[in-house]
Amino acid sequence: MDLSKVFKSLERIIELDEYEKDIFTSLVEIAIIKRNQYLLTEGERCGYEYFVINGCLRSFYRDENANEHTTLFAIEGWWTGNLKSFVRNTPSEFYIQAVEDTVVMRIHKKNMDELYSKIPKLERYFRILLQNRLLATQDRISKHLSESALTRFSNFLMLYPTLEQRIPAKHIASYLGITPTYLSRLRKKNIKSAL
Amino acid sequence: MDLSKVFKSLERIIELDEYEKDIFTSLVEIAIIKRNQYLLTEGERCGYEYFVINGCLRSFYRDENANEHTTLFAIEGWWTGNLKSFVRNTPSEFYIQAVEDTVVMRIHKKNMDELYSKIPKLERYFRILLQNRLLATQDRISKHLSESALTRFSNFLMLYPTLEQRIPAKHIASYLGITPTYLSRLRKKNIKSAL
DNA sequence: CGTCTATTTGAATGTACTCAAAAGCGGTGG
DNA sequence: CCACCGCTTTTGAGTACATTCAAATAGACG
Numbered sequence: 263m264d265l266s267k268v269f270k271s272l273e274r275i276i277e278l279d280e281y282e283k284d285i286f287t288s289l290v291e292i293a294i295i296k297r298n299q300y301l302l303t304e305g306e307r308c309g310y311e312y313f314v315i316n317g318c319l320r321s322f323y324r325d326e327n328a329n330e331h332t333t334l335f336a337i338e339g340w341w342t343g344n345l346k347s348f349v350r351n352t353p354s355e356f357y358i359q360a361v362e363d364t365v366v367m368r369i370h371k372k373n374m375d376e377l378y379s380k381i382p383k384l385e386r387y388f389r390i391l392l393q394n395r396l397l398a399t400q401d402r403i404s405k406h407l408s409e410s411a412l413t414r415f416s417n418f419l420m421l422y423p424t425l426e427q428r429i430p431a432k433h434i435a436s437y438l439g440i441t442p443t444y445l446s447r448l449r450k451k452n453i454k455s456a457l
Numbered sequence: 458m459d460l461s462k463v464f465k466s467l468e469r470i471i472e473l474d475e476y477e478k479d480i481f482t483s484l485v486e487i488a489i490i491k492r493n494q495y496l497l498t499e500g501e502r503c504g505y506e507y508f509v510i511n512g513c514l515r516s517f518y519r520d521e522n523a524n525e526h527t528t529l530f531a532i533e534g535w536w537t538g539n540l541k542s543f544v545r546n547t548p549s550e551f552y553i554q555a556v557e558d559t560v561v562m563r564i565h566k567k568n569m570d571e572l573y574s575k576i577p578k579l580e581r582y583f584r585i586l587l588q589n590r591l592l593a594t595q596d597r598i599s600k601h602l603s604e605s606a607l608t609r610f611s612n613f614l615m616l617y618p619t620l621e622q623r624i625p626a627k628h629i630a631s632y633l634g635i636t637p638t639y640l641s642r643l644r645k646k647n648i649k650s651a652l
Numbered sequence: 653c654g655t656c657t658a659t660t661t662g663a664a665t666g667t668a669c670t671c672a673a674a675a676g677c678g679g680t681g682g
Numbered sequence: 683c684c685a686c687c688g689c690t691t692t693t694g695a696g697t698a699c700a701t702t703c704a705a706a707t708a709g710a711c712g
Contacts, residue, residue: 325603333598346592349585385580390544392587397541399594403528406601407634408520411700430658439602444700446660606668625690639668641692 263292267315268367271339275390276383285380289373295319295360302358308347310368314340317364318425320433323356332437335361335422335429341391361429411440412448458487462510463562466534470585471578480575484568490514490555497553503542505563509535512559513620515628518551527632530556530617530624536586556624606635607643 265287272278278286292315295301301319302308312319314336321342322332333356336342347354348371369377377384405414415438419426426434435445460482467473473481487510490496496514497503507514509531516537517527528551531537542549543566564572572579600609610633614621621629630640 323599329603331599331602333595345588345595349588382577385584389580389584389587392584392591393540393544396587396591396594399591399598400528400540403594403598403601404518404526406598407526408524432658441701442659443661443702447700450660627690636669637691638670638693642668645692 263287264315265290265292265367267339268313271313272387275387278381278383282381282383286377289377290367290369293366293368295364295366297360297363300357300359301366302344302347302354302356304355304357305353306347307351308344308354308358309371311341311343311348311374312336312358313367313369314338314342315365315367317360317362317366318429319358319364319366320361320429321356321358322433322436330436331439332433335425335433335437337422337425341395361433406439411438411444412451414438415445415448415452458482459510460485460487460562462534463508466508467582470582473576473578477576477578481572484572485562485564488561488563490559490561492555492558495552495554496561497539497542497549497551499550499552500548501542502546503539503549503551503553504566506536506538506543506569507531507553508562508564509533509537510560510562512555512557512561513624514559514561515554515556515624516551517554517628517631525631526634527628530620530628530632532617532620536590556628601634606633606639607646609633610640610643610647 265283268290269278269283272286295317301310301312304324316338319336319342320332321334321336321344322330324330334342342358344354344356344358346352347356351371405417409417415434418434418438431445431449432442435442438445440448460478463485464473464478467481490512496505496507499519511533514531514537515527516529516531516539517525519525529537537553539549539551539553541547542551546566600612604612610629613629613633626640626644627637630637633640635643
C-alpha cells in the first residue's frame with residue numbers, strides 16, 4: 263500500500279515516526295474507483311474522508327430543477343468527502359463521482375476517532391487542513407461574487423491546469439455556475455482573443 | 458469581564474473547569490467598537506480572532522473597481538476575523554467594520570498558542586468551529602450558484618431575522634452579490650407578493 | 653458503422669446592471 | 683425646532699451578460 267503521497271502531505275505540517283506511520287497505515291485503506299463510478303450518492307451517509315492519490319473526484323449536488331452544481335474537483339494530493347455528512351452522520355445532499363479512473367486513500371469514520379486518540383498530532387493536521395479548505399472556499403465565494411464568467415473560467419484554468427483536457431466541459435460549466443452552452447461561447451471568444 | 462456567552466459557546470463542545478476558565482479569561486480581552494469603526498483594514502495584519510458578544514461586524518473586501526463585497530455578517534455568538542491573515546500573518550485583503558455599536562471578546566495571536574498548549578481541548582473546539590464555518594461557507598457557495606437573487610434574499614432574511622432593520626440596505630446588497638438598486642426593486646416585488 | 657451523448661450555433665428572452673435623476677432620511681447648526 | 687446638507691434608497695430608461703429552446707454538428711464507444 264503506497265501511502266508516500268499521503269505522508270508527504272502530512273509531513274508538511276506534522277512529523278510522524280515510523281511507529282505512527284504504521285498505526286496510520288493500519289487504519290486507512292486504498293481504493294480504486296473507475297471513471298463515472300460514484301463514491302457517494304444523495305441520501306447516503308458519507309462514512310469516509312478521501313485523499314486523492316491519482317485521478318479526479320467531482321463533488322456536486324442537484325438543485326430542485328435537477329441541474330447539477332459542481333462544488334469541487336479534487337485532484338492528486340487533495341482531500342475530499344462530504345464533511346457535513348461525515349461529522350454529523352446525516353444523509354448526504356451531495357454526490358461524489360470519479361471523473362477519471364482514480365486511486366484514493368480513505369479513512370473510515372470509525373477509525374478517525376482512533377487515529378485522533380493514538381496520534382493526537384493529527385488534530386493539528388486536520389485543523390490546519392480545514393483552515394486551508396475554508397480559505398480556499400471563501401476565496402471561491404469572493405471570486406464568484408466579483409468576477410465575470412470569463413474571468414472565473416481563466417482562474418479555473420490556472421487552478422486546474424490540465425483538467426480542461428481531462429474531463430467533459432459540462433462539468434466545468436457546472437463548476438463555474440454557467441450553462442454548457444455559454445461556456446462553449448466563452449471558449450470560442452477566448453481562443454479568438456488568444457490569436 | 459463577562460464571558461458567559463463565550464463559555465456557553467465553548468461548553469457546547471468541550472468541558473472547562475474553573476481553573477481553565479481562569480486561564481482563558483487571563484488570555485483574552487473585551488473590546489467595545491463604535492458603529493462604523495474598523496477593526497481591520499486592507500493591508501493590516503489581523504492579530505485577533507473575534508467573538509461577537511453583542512452587535513454586528515461586517516467583513517468585506519473591495520474589488521478592482523472599488524466595489525465592496527460583504528463576505529460575512531458576524532452577529533451575537535458568532536466568531537469572525539481574517540483567518541488567512543491571522544494564521545499566515547499576511548496583510549489582509551479584507552476590512553472588518555462594526556455596523557452597530559459592538560462588544561467583542563478577542564484573542565490575540567500571541568496568546569493563541571499559549572491557549573492551545575495550556576488547554577489542549579481548545580484544539581478540538583476550534584477544529585469543530587472551523588468545520589462549521591466551512592460547512593456554512595460551502596452552503597453559501599451552493600446557494601449562490603443555484604439560486605436567484607430573490608431566493609437568496611429570502612434566505613438572508615431567515616438567517617439574519619433582525620438584521621434588515623438594523624443595517625443599511627447597501628450592505629445587504631453587497632452580501633447578496635447584487636446592486637443596491639436591484640435590491641430595492643426586489644424588496645418592492647417581495648412586499649407586493651406578500652400582500 | 654451506428655447510436656448515444658456532448659458540444660456548438662442561432663434566435664429570442666430574462667435577469668440584473670449602469671447611469672441619471674428624484675425622493676427620503678438623519679444628523680447638525682443656527 | 684426647523685432648515686439644510688449629505689448620504690441612502692427609489693424609480694425610470696436603456697443595455698449587457700447569460701439563459702432557454704431547438705436544431706445542427708462532432709465525438710466516443712460498442
